[in-house]
Structures are given as C-alpha cells and as structure tokens.
Amino acid sequence: MRTNHTPLGTITLVREALRNIWRRKARSALTIFGIGIGIFALTTMGALSQSLSKSIQVGIDYFSSRILVTKDSGGFGGPFAVGPQLPSSITDRIEVIDGVDRAYPTLSLLAEPDAEFSVASSPETIQGAPPAEAAKDKFQLEVGEGRALKAGDTGKTVIGSNVVQKKQLDVGDTVTLRGKQFEVVGILKRTTADPDSFYMVTLTDALALSRDITSFTTSTEELVTNINVFPEEGVDSTKLTEKIESTISGVDGTPPDQLKKTLEDASAVFNLIVLGSALIAVLVGSLSVINTMIMSVTERRKEIGVKRVVGARARHILKETVTETGLIGLIGGVLGFLGSAALTAVVNAITKQQGLELFLLTPELAVMSIGFAVVLGVLAGLYPAWRATRIKPVKVLREE
Amino acid sequence: MALFRKKKPQRMKGKLFTKQDDLKDLPPMVEVTGVHRTYESGAEPVRVLKGVSLKVQRGEMVALMGPSGSGKTTLLNVIGLLDTPDSGTVKFAGIDVTDLKRRKVPLFRQNEVGMIFQQKNLIPSLTAFENVYLPFRYARGKRKAGREQAREALRLVGMLERENHLPNQLSGGEQQRVAVARALVLSPAVVLADEPTGELDHKTSDDVMDLLQELNEQTGQTFVIVTHDHSVADRADRVLNMDDGKVVPEKRQAPRKRPATKPRKLAPKNRKKK
Numbered sequence: 067m068r069t070n071h072t073p074l075g076t077i078t079l080v081r082e083a084l085r086n087i088w089r090r091k092a093r094s095a096l097t098i099f100g101i102g103i104g105i106f107a108l109t110t111m112g113a114l115s116q117s118l119s120k121s122i123q124v125g126i127d128y129f130s131s132r133i134l135v136t137k138d139s140g141g142f143g144g145p146f147a148v149g150p151q152l153p154s155s156i157t158d159r160i161e162v163i164d165g166v167d168r169a170y171p172t173l174s175l176l177a178e179p180d181a182e183f184s185v186a187s188s189p190e191t192i193q194g195a196p197p198a199e200a201a202k203d204k205f206q207l208e209v210g211e212g213r214a215l216k217a218g219d220t221g222k223t224v225i226g227s228n229v230v231q232k233k234q235l236d237v238g239d240t241v242t243l244r245g246k247q248f249e250v251v252g253i254l255k256r257t258t259a260d261p262d263s264f265y266m267v268t269l270t271d272a273l274a275l276s277r278d279i280t281s282f283t284t285s286t287e288e289l290v291t292n293i294n295v296f297p298e299e300g301v302d303s304t305k306l307t308e309k310i311e312s313t314i315s316g317v318d319g320t321p322p323d324q325l326k327k328t329l330e331d332a333s334a335v336f337n338l339i340v341l342g343s344a345l346i347a348v349l350v351g352s353l354s355v356i357n358t359m360i361m362s363v364t365e366r367r368k369e370i371g372v373k374r375v376v377g378a379r380a381r382h383i384l385k386e387t388v389t390e391t392g393l394i395g396l397i398g399g400v401l402g403f404l405g406s407a408a409l410t411a412v413v414n415a416i417t418k419q420q421g422l423e424l425f426l427l428t429p430e431l432a433v434m435s436i437g438f439a440v441v442l443g444v445l446a447g448l449y450p451a452w453r454a455t456r457i458k459p460v461k462v463l464r465e466e
Numbered sequence: 467m468a469l470f471r472k473k474k475p476q477r478m479k480g481k482l483f484t485k486q487d488d489l490k491d492l493p494p495m496v497e498v499t500g501v502h503r504t505y506e507s508g509a510e511p512v513r514v515l516k517g518v519s520l521k522v523q524r525g526e527m528v529a530l531m532g533p534s535g536s537g538k539t540t541l542l543n544v545i546g547l548l549d550t551p552d553s554g555t556v557k558f559a560g561i562d563v564t565d566l567k568r569r570k571v572p573l574f575r576q577n578e579v580g581m582i583f584q585q586k587n588l589i590p591s592l593t594a595f596e597n598v599y600l601p602f603r604y605a606r607g608k609r610k611a612g613r614e615q616a617r618e619a620l621r622l623v624g625m626l627e628r629e630n631h632l633p634n635q636l637s638g639g640e641q642q643r644v645a646v647a648r649a650l651v652l653s654p655a656v657v658l659a660d661e662p663t664g665e666l667d668h669k670t671s672d673d674v675m676d677l678l679q680e681l682n683e684q685t686g687q688t689f690v691i692v693t694h695d696h697s698v699a700d701r702a703d704r705v706l707n708m709d710d711g712k713v714v715p716e717k718r719q720a721p722r723k724r725p726a727t728k729p730r731k732l733a734p735k736n737r738k739k740k
Contacts, residue, residue: 075603075609078596078603082589082591082592082596085591085592086591089590089591368587369587369589369590371587372587372588372589373589373600373604374572374575375546375548375575375581375587376575376576376581376600376601376604376648377572377573377575377576377601377604377605378572378603378604379569379572379604382603382604458548459548460543460548460549463548463583463585463587464539464583464584464585464660
C-alpha cells in the first residue's frame with residue numbers, strides 16, 4: 067500500500083485508523099457487520115415506527131377536533147365503525163344541547179361490501195359528509211389535484227391517493243361505486259393514513275347509496291354512521307360527551323382527549339417494543355466493537371509503547387483508539403442504513419400496491435441512525451482506549 | 467530545549483551539540499548517581515540496578531556492555547525516563563529530571579531523548595515518512611515544520627526515496643535506518659540505542675553503525691548504545707561495562723575505531739531497491 071499524501075492532524079489520524087481496520091480484515095469485517103446488523107434493525111424498525119406515528123398523527127388531528135357520537139354498541143366499533151347505524155335526526159337533538167356549537171352526520175360505507183379489514187391495509191370506504199358543514203372543520207384533508215366537494219354536488223367524488231394508484235384514476239375520470247357512476251373531481255394529498263383509501267362524496271349521495279343497499283329494510287329513517295359534534299369555545303368536551311350520552315339514549319360519545327390518549331398510548335407502546343428490540347441488536351453490535359478493540363489494543367501494545375516513547379500523551383492514544391472505533395461505527399452505520407434503505411424501499415414498493423406504505427425513512431432517521439452508530443462506536447472504544455493509555459512502554463518495548 | 471530554558475547552564479544556540487573546548491566546563495550531558503531499581507515480580511524481588519553511577523559528556527558516544535540481566539536496558543530506560551528509579555538521581559545537562567512532573571515527561575521524551583531499539587519498533591500501519599513524522603504528531607505547534615524535518619531526517623539516513631513504503635516493504639537494515647531517523651528527527655540532546663544492530667546481519671550492522679557514528683560526529687549529539695557486540699563497542703569513544711546491576715570501574719579505552727572510508731556516505735551502498 068503506497069500513500070503520497072503528507073500526514074497532518076486529523077487526516078493522518080483517520081488514515082491510520084483505516085489502515086488499522088484494514089490490517090485485520092476478517093475481524094474488522096465481522097465487527098462492522100455486527101454494528102451494521104444493529105443499525106439495520108434500528109433503522110428499519112425506526113422507519114416502521116415513523117410510518118405508524120405519522121398515520122396515527124393524522125388520526126389524532128382528525129379526532130381531536132370533535133366529539134364522535136356513534137351507536138352504543140357495547141364497546142364494539144366505536145369511532146372506527148362503518149355502515150348505517152344511527153338515525154340522522156339525532157343531529158338536531160344534539161345541536162340543541164347546551165354547549166354544542168354545531169353537529170353534522172357522516173356516513174361511512176365499505177366501497178366493496180365484502181371487503182375485509184386487515185392489519186396490512188385499510189379497506190376502501192365511501193365517506194359521505196355534508197360539504198358545507200365539513201368545510202367549517204378546523205381539520206381539513208388537503209386536496210392535491212382538482213377541487214374539494216361543495217354543496218350541491220351530485221355524483222362527484224374526491225379520492226385518496228391509494229385509490230388513485232389502485233384504480234388508475236385521474237381527475238375527470240368516472241368510477242363506479244356500488245353500481246352508481248361518480249366523477250372524480252379531486253384527489254387528496256397523501257396522508258399515509260386511512261384517508262388515502264377514501265372516496266369522499268356528499269352525504270346525500272352516500273345516503274342514496276346506503277338506501278339502495280338497505281332497501282329490504284322497512285325503516286324510512288335516514289341512517290348514518292356517526293355524528294360529529296363540535297363543542298362551543300371553552301366547553302369541557304368530556305363533560306359535554308357525558309351530557310350527550312345522558313340526554314340521548316342508545317348513543318356512545320367519544321371525547322377527543324380520550325381518543326387522542328388511546329392512539330398516543332398505542333403508538334408509544336408500539337414504538338417502545340420496536341425500538342427496544344432494535345436497541346438490543348445495536349448494543350450487541352457495540353459489545354463486539356469493545357471485544358475487537360480490546361484485542362487490537364492488546365496486539366498493538368508495543369506500538370502504543372513506541373508512541374509514548376516519542377512523546378504521545380495519554381489523550382493522543384485515547385483519541386487514536388476512539389477514532390478507530392468511531393470509524394468502525396460509522397462504516398457499520400452507513401452499511402446498516404443502506405441495507406435498511408434498500409429493504410424498506412423494496413417492501414414499500416410491494417405494499418404500496420395494497421395501499422400501504424409500511425416504512426417511512428426520513429432524513430432525520432438517517433442522520434440519527436448513522437450518528438448513533440458513531441456515538442456507539444466512540445463509547446465502545448472508551449474502555450479499550452483507557453486500557454491502551456495504561457500501557458507502560460518499558461514493559462512492552464522488548465516483547466517479541 | 468524548552469524544559470530547561472530558564473535554568474543554568476543555558477544551552478547556547480548552535481553550540482550545544484559541539485565538542486568545542488569552551489563547553490568543557492559545562493556539566494555532563496547525562497549524569498546518573500546511585501540509581502537503584504528493584505522489580506517486584508514473583509515471590510522474590512529482583513534487584514536490577516544496585517547503585518549505578520555514570521557520566522556521559524556532551525557529544526560523547528558511549529557503549530554500555532555487559533552480560534544479559536546485568537541491568538543495561540533498565541539503566542537505559544531510567545535515563546530515558548521510561549522507568550523511575552527507586553532511589554538515586556538522573557541529571558540532564560546538570561538538571562535533575564528524576565522526579566519530572568508526569569505531564570512534562572512526554573515533552574522531555576520529545577525534545578531531549580531519541581530512542582532506537584533492537585526490534586526497530588516501527589508502526590506497521592504507517593509509512594516510513596509517517597513513522598519519522600510521528601514525534602511531530604504529538605508535538606504541538608511543530609506539525610508543519612515537521613514535514614520538512616522528517617524528510618531531512620530520511621534523507622540523512624538515505625531513505626528518502628522509500629518514504630512512502632510501509633515497514634513490511636522494507637528490509638531489516640532499512641527499517642533500522644527509518645528508526646534512526648525517527649529517533650533523530652527532533653534533534654534530541656541524547657540518543658539512547660538498545661542493541662540497535664542486534665537483529666541485523668554483519669554487513670547491515672556495519673552500515674547502521676557507520677550511520678550512527680557519522681551522525682554523532684556531524685550533529686554532536688550524545689549517544690549511549692547498549693550492545694553485546696564488540697565491533698559495535700569499538701566504534702564508541704568509551705565503553706562502560708555493567709555487571710550485576712553496577713557499572714564496573716572503567717578501563718582505558720583504545721582509540722575509537724573510525725569508519726572504513728572517508729568521507730562516508732550516509733546512504734548505504736548497493737542497497738537493493740524493492
């Protein structure tokens with residue numbers, strides 16, 4: 067190996083460390099592999115957890131703005147229910163309750179009646195809401211192309227990005243929903259959450275579709291899925307929820323705080339499990355760095371002795387050892403990250419067809435993973451480095 | 467000579483390493499007095515040095531001989547502050563350095579002492595140039611100037627052409643030359659060599675000794691060389707014999723054997739190129 071550069075400070079430090087890593091190829095490769103696997107696990111799990119957190123955040127933003135009133139089903143369904151369940155006339159009864167600012171009904175229907183719920187993907191749903199009322203909400207789903215629904219629209223729909231991909235639809239195209247033709251007037255921006263699988267229609271259209279399905283029933287009442295209730299400024303939403311439940315029988319209200327907490331708790335527990343297991347992988351990797359470096363320091367104790375003889379201080383030896391482990395961490399971190407980026411890209415490409423992006427690999431996560439690998443390498447190097455500084459030249463210089 | 471800057475006798479710039487008569491009155495470069503060193507290894511403590519005293523004058527080349535286990539290397543380590551004596555003193559240019567503060571020891575090693583070892587002790591992951599440059603890496607404020615000095619030292623030992631080779635690409639003699647360059651690169655007052663030719667064949671050994679002798683004469687640096695080899699000792703101004711942890715009283719030394727040819731080239735002759 068020939069070099070033609072003049073060594074100065076940091077460059078020499080790094081070059082020497084790299085040569086030392088190169089000197090023990092197999093051992094260094096295994097150590098780097100160990101760190102790499104750890105960072106691979108951490109990044110992949112981190113990307114999974116980020117994707118989940120983002121979808122949950124959309125849910126939190128949506129639900130935290132309103133009290134969702136559904137049919138009292140003994141705990142089943144709740145705010146995530148679909149189908150016609152509640153008479154829409156309840157809306158008027160709720161609106162007159164003290165503390166309620168406004169309320170409007172929404173109707174969710176499965177786009178394909180026999181669709182199944184699964185962990186991997188949310189089913190496509192038809193979401194019917196009165197456009198004029200929904201437009202007043204603080205939380206708005208952003209329309210990327212075309213326009214939002216407006217009052218008076220008939221046979222128009224605004225669709226989510228997964229639907230676009232799955233059905234190859236564009237603004238202006240026509241789509242058949244439960245036997246009826248709808249014109250696509252807008253496409254929602256991607257949320258990585260449920261709205262990506264929405265067909266948003268007016269409440270009137272949704273009710274018409276629902277009537278067709280339930281035509282065998284004798285009920286003449288308009289049935290909706292839930293009623294969105296917005297409290298007046300300064301009104302305690304939990305107390306208002308209790309008031310609604312006590313005033314109107316057979317309904318179940320979910321206050322925003324409760325939902326938010328439920329979602330956040332679920333997210334936190336998930337993140338803890340996922341990141342915890344990844345951290346274990348990384349820690350095991352760092353143990354291999356400590357092990358490798360102790361061996362290297364023992365092998366190189368004579369070199370370290372020579373360095374002390376020519377004037378190296380303990381801090382120089384410390385810096386050199388830690389630079390080497392930091393570099394091992396960096397190389398392992400970058401490789402682990404690249405592996406994870408490749409895997410998540412492939413998996414995302416596959417699951418996207420089912421309307422789901424399982425992983426979200428952000429630049430922050432990239433910096434964090436690789437940075438973590440370097441910090442871990444440096445920390446793992448501290449103990450071997452400390453041992454290196456304890457080496458007495460007089461004891462090692464005459465060793466064979 | 468940063469450590470001693472404010473103390474008498476002061477180093478006179480440009481004259482320190484000369485053998486001029488006007489420096490005769492200055493204290494010896496190295497003065498060891500009544501040094502004891504005992505190692506606690508195993509059940510019985512081993513007394514390695516039992517009251518060693520010696521003086522080495524400025525610019526002198528002294529050979530230290532004696533049977534194995536007589537304490538030569540330990541004495542060299544004590545002089546180079548790699549080891550601390552249990553009692554006794556070590557003086558450099560009249561200044562007691564025995565109890566030099568710990569943080570000053572690296573500075574002392576950098577500036578005052580150059581060490582050469584039997585096993586060369588080059589760093590395998592550094593090129594010849596980087597090995598010679600090594601002392602500058604740890605010497606604050608000297609890094610830039612060090613590049614030229616390192617090249618000059620390599621040129622002096624005839625290894626400049628091979629500055630970019632790693633130690634395993636050099637022969638034993640070449641490695642020792644690089645080690646010599648490293649020991650001399652910071653122009654130390656004293657060069658301590660522990661069997662510098664011990665691992666070399668006769669021819670290479672001669673080359674290296676020619677080099678050391680030439681440097682001693684050119685730079686006026688003080689050399690203390692531990693050796694078993696009489697042909698090496700013959701090159702010295704004076705031979706000190708050690709036995710059982712003590713320096714045996716001196717016998718008069720025959721006139722120093724001079725290098726075979728003059729003027730001597732510092733670069734080895736007929737060196738094979740790799």
